[in-house]
Each structure stands twice: as C-alpha cells, then as structure tokens.
Amino acid sequence: MANLTLLYAKAALTGFRRHGDALPESSLDAEVSVDSEHMARYAKVCGFGVRDELPITYPHVLGFELQLRLMTGPLFPFPLAGLVHVANRITQHRPLTVAEPLSLHVALANLRPHERGRQFDVVTTVSVDGEEAWVDVSTYLRRTGSAVSTRDELEPPVPTAQWRLPGDLGRRYADVSGDRNPIHVNALAAKVFGFPRAIAHGMWSKARCLAALEGRLPDAYEVDVRFKAPILLPGKVDFSASPGGDGWRFALWSRRPHLEGVISPVRRP
Template sequence: MSVVLAQSPALTPLLARGALLSPFKRPRPDAEFPHDRLVLAAPRIDLARLAAYERVCGFATGDDALPLTYPHVLGFPLAMRLMSRRDFPLPLLGLVHTSIDITRPGPLLATGEYELAVRVEGLAPHRRGTEATVVTELRGGGEVVWGSRSTYLARHRGSGGDGEKVERTASRADGEGRASGDRAPYARGPGQPLPAGERRRSLDDAPDAREPLPATGSGQGRAPSAGATAEGPIAEPLPAVAEWQLAGDVGRRYGAVSGDRNPIHLHPLTARLFGFPRAIAHGMWTVARCLAAHGTPDAVRVRAEFRAPVLLPGTVTYAAEGGRFELRGDEERVHVSGTVTPLGS
C-alpha cells in the first residue's frame, strides 16, 4: 500500500521514537515488517541547503545538477519513519548501515519535478544477525531517475551459521559504527561478492573478533598459498591519491545539511555514551566525499560498503584506481570501499 505524505517528516522525533522502542524489538529474518510504500509527491529541494551540502561534501557548486548522493538525503526521513515504527522488527539503536547501491540513468536537475518513494524490500538472515534492505526511488515523468538499495544490519544471536561461534561484545552504535571493544562494525550483505582481486578487510580482519571463512575458488579446503588467504588473493592497496585532514566538526556540519543529528556524530561527549572515544563521521558523508573526489559519469552505478567508523578529528587517505576507490586510515584499515561503473559500458 502506498502512503502519500504532504511533507517530509521531521527526523528528531523519529530517531527518539526509534530509540525508545529499540529495547522491545526481537529481530529475526522471518519477522513481519511494514509493507507500506511511503511517497512524497513533490519533495522540495532547498537550493541554499543543497549548496551547503555540496560544500561540506566537496562537490562542485554553482550548477543545477544534483550530486549523486543527495537523493539519499531527501529519502532518509522517509526511511527513518519506516524503521522507527513499532511494526519494524529491527531495533534502530545498534542498526548498522552496511552498504549502499545507487543507480542513476542520467543527470538530475535540482529544479526538476520529482516523486520520492521509500519502502522496506525485505529481511534476510546474516551470519551476524538480520539484515534489512531499504529501497529509495526518485521518479520524474513516471520513470525512475535515481534508485538506491541500502542494507542495514541488526546484530543478534541465533542467526545461524558461523556468526554464533563468535564471542559478541555489547554494541550500541547506530548505522555508522560500533561500541568500543567490538572491532567488527561492518559486514558484507548476503550474496554480495568481493570485487575481483580485493582482499576482505572488514569485520574479518579484527584479531579479537575473527571468525572462520569458507575457502573460495578451486583451492577450497586447501591451505592458502603465499600471497593469498582462505578468503582469496590479497590485492595490493589502491594507490593513494590524497590525504585528508578531517576536522572535529565534520559531523556537526554534515548533520546540519542532512538532518541526521545522531549524537555519535556531533561531539566526543555524546559519542562516548555509545562507546566511541570521539565523534565519528557519517558513513554517507564519507561516500559523498569520495565520489566528489572520484567523479561520476551522468549514467552510473555506484556500490559502496561501510567497513569501519572514521573518528573525528582524524587523518584518512583517499585511494583510487580505475573504477574503484577506498578511504583508509591507520595501518591501512579500510573505512569505505566502492566501485563506480558507467551504465551501458
């Protein structure tokens, strides 16, 4: 059923309601979930706010084009309205944004007329819990002109598979991170293979939260050869392009233009309530900043995975080669990885 809204809902009360209901949720992959499709018939794009978003994320300003990641900002309040409902089975507190897949068939104008729709596509078992897929679509002239699929993971016991063998630590973080002591914040969604030649460098690299992985390829069941692991070949890191010094107020600045004012992004004191030593950057800011540096064609598909939180202030390395990009931190730890693929290529 489609539910048409007259205006975008306010984020703050939705986040508060979701937080209050979180302790009462019992996530499992076969749980019922809301099947409503929330529709915003004519989303208003504030050009001043858009320009501020472009400045914070590093996009070029002064033209009429929408940055590739901006429709996610427009749809985020609708997604939060669904995920903060009583009948959404995953707790909002502790929900981890693991990946986003964006498709844009062509350029978008900020002054265009659109319809925005968000729905929960379904739940799936994950070795660390239950994962929800949320679909956001922007339509113009009756056609989908921008679409995304975001996966969100709720960590819990009883998910089956190897995940139950891992000693768990308390996690109270939201969709951009984890509590201290839990060094396994991000996971690949079910059925999503690693890019060719890429080494798995997400939650399986944590020495205190490691779990066995199946061998891949023809060498399954054999000891890995030199230059490889049971997960597959170890690729050389992408070449560094730039080093970015991130200020401590990045979370506050992005929160002001996106509306996502989760306390873990705003100040060290509020971040510590959730187990972080300092505030952390929004995952969607890190992706937007990487794409602003990388550049994208008009018709494009982007896949990005959130692997580890970025502490603020801090220093990160932006690395890219061809259609791949990474954001790395200390000891070559990968925070974000992604691919940019021109459509029709």
C-alpha cells in the first residue's frame, strides 16, 4: 500500500491549491488478479466467510488506488481532506471469483449541486472477458458554507443484532483496504475535523451489513446505501434488517441513524 501512502501525502501538500467548478474528463484502467490471502484478510475484518466468490464490496478495495489517483490528479478541483462519502451503490450482475482476471475502469462523473455544497460520483466498473459484471458508484460531497442540520427524528427500527466495534477497527480496515484517511485511524487527526474520536469507514459498515445477510441474497443484486452519521470508535451499533417485497432494507443505528440501505434483485434481460 506504499503508493496509497504517497497519494495521501500528495493530497495533503496540494490541497490548498485546488479550486474549480468542473471535473476533469479523465479515467484510469487496470488489469487485476485477486490475491486470495488478501481477500481472506478482508473477509475476516468485515465478517464475511471465505469462499471462492468475492464479497460484493471487495472490488471497491481493488479499485481504491485508481479512485484515489483520480482525486489527487492535477485537474481535480477539490481538496481530498474534507470530502464526505455520502452514498454508495453497487450493482453485481453476477458473482466474481478469486480465479478470474478482472478489468477495472474508474472515472469521475456527474458533478451536481447539493443543499450543503456540491457532490460528484466516482464510478468503478469491473469487467471479465469484456463483459461488465460489477459497477460501484461512490458519491462524495464537497461542503461549502455552513452545514445544515439534518438530524433524523425517526424511531429506530427493531434491532436484529448489536455489534461492539473495537477502537482499532479503523486501523484494521485501513490495513486491508488501503484507505488510510487519518480520521479513521488517529483520534487526534479526527478531532481536527470535528470528531471526538476516530470514526469507522463507511465502506466497512456497508460490508459488515452485507456480511450479516450472507447466504440470503441472490447472485445478482443492487445494494444502495446512504451514510447518515459517523460511527465513533470504539462504539456500539444496532443492526436491523427486514425483507420486503423481493428485496431487503437494513440500517445501523445508535442514538441516530448511521447507515440506511436497500437491496434489490437485478434481473438479466
């Protein structure tokens, strides 16, 4: 993960120079072979069983270096520090396996207004033998002006399980994902950005929810989540999941919602 450490250093040194109102029309591609030992370590941290099939969230990790390279490129308009990961949607057309060589394509897209600033997408596509098999759309918010309170006044759902999250969870996930954003691994750095303690990675929380539903989901499905509020580490969260129609709804709560998600089957034409 040495390259990612250098990219974070680059982001810190160049952030003050970044400004603009357009995304560059740039993309990156890579051919990737899955390291089964790395995938097994990822599965353990996130709660998945170890199988030949990749956890649905694992390709996000494979594409993370390309995503970071685009967001630290010379024409990218926003400082990396302060970007907020507000949503993630993954569409899996079929399970991917450890033995398959994967073709990755990552692009920036759809810069648009948001009530608290501007948001954009980082789109990662995985193809096998020229056929699209998996697509990830991560939405990031660049805040401008004062934050608007959006505290939910909803009753929490009935919990299915309660999870205690250790203080080193951010470091452990960073070790397998390469996402070493300091707010996840260092309490002092987190305080600089207004958090009392380090916070869990959003993509860990999504992965952990899906791991809890492992064995009950179809081969082809879409999972769409909204990241509501940070999870402080160490901490305790309630997980809830309920089937509805032909899909699922799930959430993570403590005193307020942290994540809300919907799973829908994908039907091939």
